[in-house]
Amino acid sequence: MSQAAVIGMIICLTITFGGFFTFLMIALKSDKDKSDAGTEVKD
Amino acid sequence: MSTQEKPEEFSNRWGIILASLGMAIGAGNLWRFPRIAGEYGGTFIILWMFFLIVWSIPLLMAELAIGKYYRKGTLGALGRLGGKKFNWMGIFVTLVTMGIAFYYSVVTGWSFRYFILNTQNLVDYIFGSGAMNQKFADPNVNFMDSFWASLSNSSWQAVLCYIFTITIAIWVLGKGIKQGLEKVNKILIPTLFILLMVVAAFAIQMPGGIEGLEYLFTIDVELFKDPTIWIEAITDSAWSTGAGWGLMITIGSFSRKKEDVTLNTFLGAFGNNSAALLAAMAILPAVFAMAATSTEAIDFLHGGNTALVFTILPQLFARMTGGPFLSWLFFGAFAMAAFSSILPMMQLIIRNLTDYNVSKKRAAIITGAACIIIGLPSAWNLDIFENQDWVWGVGLLVSGIFISFLIMRYGPAKFKREFIDENSDFKVSSKYFAGMIYFIFFAGLFLVYWWMDQGYSDYPWFDENGNWNVIDKFSNATIVTQWGIALIIAIVFNGWVYKKFVKK
Numbered sequence: 001m002s003q004a005a006v007i008g009m010i011i012c013l014t015i016t017f018g019g020f021f022t023f024l025m026i027a028l029k030s031d032k033d034k035s036d037a038g039t040e041v042k043d
Numbered sequence: 044m045s046t047q048e049k050p051e052e053f054s055n056r057w058g059i060i061l062a063s064l065g066m067a068i069g070a071g072n073l074w075r076f077p078r079i080a081g082e083y084g085g086t087f088i089i090l091w092m093f094f095l096i097v098w099s100i101p102l103l104m105a106e107l108a109i110g111k112y113y114r115k116g117t118l119g120a121l122g123r124l125g126g127k128k129f130n131w132m133g134i135f136v137t138l139v140t141m142g143i144a145f146y147y148s149v150v151t152g153w154s155f156r157y158f159i160l161n162t163q164n165l166v167d168y169i170f171g172s173g174a175m176n177q178k179f180a181d182p183n184v185n186f187m188d189s190f191w192a193s194l195s196n197s198s199w200q201a202v203l204c205y206i207f208t209i210t211i212a213i214w215v216l217g218k219g220i221k222q223g224l225e226k227v228n229k230i231l232i233p234t235l236f237i238l239l240m241v242v243a244a245f246a247i248q249m250p251g252g253i254e255g256l257e258y259l260f261t262i263d264v265e266l267f268k269d270p271t272i273w274i275e276a277i278t279d280s281a282w283s284t285g286a287g288w289g290l291m292i293t294i295g296s297f298s299r300k301k302e303d304v305t306l307n308t309f310l311g312a313f314g315n316n317s318a319a320l321l322a323a324m325a326i327l328p329a330v331f332a333m334a335a336t337s338t339e340a341i342d343f344l345h346g347g348n349t350a351l352v353f354t355i356l357p358q359l360f361a362r363m364t365g366g367p368f369l370s371w372l373f374f375g376a377f378a379m380a381a382f383s384s385i386l387p388m389m390q391l392i393i394r395n396l397t398d399y400n401v402s403k404k405r406a407a408i409i410t411g412a413a414c415i416i417i418g419l420p421s422a423w424n425l426d427i428f429e430n431q432d433w434v435w436g437v438g439l440l441v442s443g444i445f446i447s448f449l450i451m452r453y454g455p456a457k458f459k460r461e462f463i464d465e466n467s468d469f470k471v472s473s474k475y476f477a478g479m480i481y482f483i484f485f486a487g488l489f490l491v492y493w494w495m496d497q498g499y500s501d502y503p504w505f506d507e508n509g510n511w512n513v514i515d516k517f518s519n520a521t522i523v524t525q526w527g528i529a530l531i532i533a534i535v536f537n538g539w540v541y542k543k544f545v546k547k
Contacts, residue, residue, distance in 0.1 A: 008085035008260035015092050016320050020313040
């Protein structure tokens with residue numbers, strides 16, 4: 001693969017998958033914090 | 044009419060996120076995005092991610108918040124937001140998405156038929172003579188072309204598959220949100236991601252597969268000057284994420300009060316784009332590895348959505364060792380993506396019916412029957428299918444314009460404060476949200492103009508005899524006529540809908 005394609009791949013994957021995993025981690029952490037604080041209310 | 048049922052809710056944020064992923068990850072992720080991304084490469088991907096932030100996320104966030112705030116379907120929620128004067132906009136948004144649901148249900152039928160075909164091929168490949176796969180692969184036989192031509196035109200097989208998938212959807216949705224939609228999405232979405240990863244891993248390792256990645260990821264700075272890529276990127280983002288369809292209003296209407304609108308939207312939207320990119324990383328290497336030359340691979344990508352998935356890919360898969368297995372996985376993923384998208388479309392209709400006090404089981408049956416009856420012409424004739432895809436696809440941009448208009452009228456900053464920020468730990472700036480809502484309104488107007496100006500028809504308004512060219516599947520006349528009918532219905536029933544769905 002050419003250098004331009006490798007750079008492009010790193011940029012595109014970082015933005016797309018990186019963004020997805022970042023928000024996934026924030027959501028998991030938020031759920032854990034709420035659970036730890038005992039604020040999770042069963043519906 | 045039945046007695047009032049207990050309001051339904053998703054169990055937690057993951058129910059909403061999986062539903063929004065199921066809604067957004069559809070056939071378009073597997074047949075449109077890889078095709079366009081392969082054509083324009085990394086330049087397109089960067090712009091497509093840019094428009095995810097600029098167009099899709101603000102609109103999806105607004106829709107989720109509207110549904111959560113009013114806890115009603117599209118008719119009731121948008122009617123409350125717009126008031127009696129602009130209630131017709133909500134009716135139009137609902138009609139456009141219903142129009143999509145009716146023809147899109149046909150795609151689920153096709154995908155199911157291809158999954159069966161590939162299952163038969165795999166069984167024959169492993170336990171039989173493998174003659175079926177040889178027939179798939181032989182360019183002189185052209186089996187896949189004939190199969191697709193017969194399935195997409197006047198085919199009872201297509202109708203039966205389509206009725207079967209709608210029946211399954213009725214059964215799932217009749218069970219309700221927690222027991223139906225949420226449970227099914229818990230299986231469909233993770234499986235879909237895994238299948239795409241497996242196909243991508245196989246395809247990349249094939250000789251020549253890397254060349255597909257080269258096309259997909261190379262960023263050509265010069266291409267940023269081409270306005271077509273910008274328009275393709277914003278349109279693909281709008282169509283792929285389902286922004287402006289009213290589906291997130293429906294999902295939001297089942298959301299618990301304490302849900303974080305902003306974070307859930309960002310997660311769902313980035314998840315959709317990740318699935319699309321994964322699909323492109325599966326399809327492009329496969330196409331490049333199996334085509335004789337790069338030029339042939341690019342020609343395949345120019346073949347169009349249905350041609351790429353229903354005729355070219357099965358032929359290409361058949362020519363490689365272990366191809367039937369890979370093809371089976373791919374069509375399994377395709378069927379799951381199509382099915383997971385038809386569910387929220389049908390749920391949008393069901394939610395509006397249950398707002399009118401119809402029981403959810405009866406609402407599911409009425410919706411399924413409507414899909415079968417009104418979608419039948421699209422299942423029977425590919426020209427009608429393509430016409431409906433074109434008319435309501437562009438119509439979605441109008442829906443986005445209407446939703447952004449209603450928010451502009453309410454006041455974007457006030458809307459964000461009252462609708463979005465409540466219970467959101469993760470917040471975006473008011474300037475960003477307000478700016479994007481205004482951008483969506485004006486960019487949407489331009490996009491509708493641009494797509495209608497593309498001249499896909501030789502006679503966009505009048506035919507060679509000077510008659511209104513409503514028969515031509517891609518003409519502006521057919522778009523304006525069908526939107527006009529939807530608008531007339533919206534305006535005529537404005538007062539009635541307001542009384543029955545909004546004021547009640």
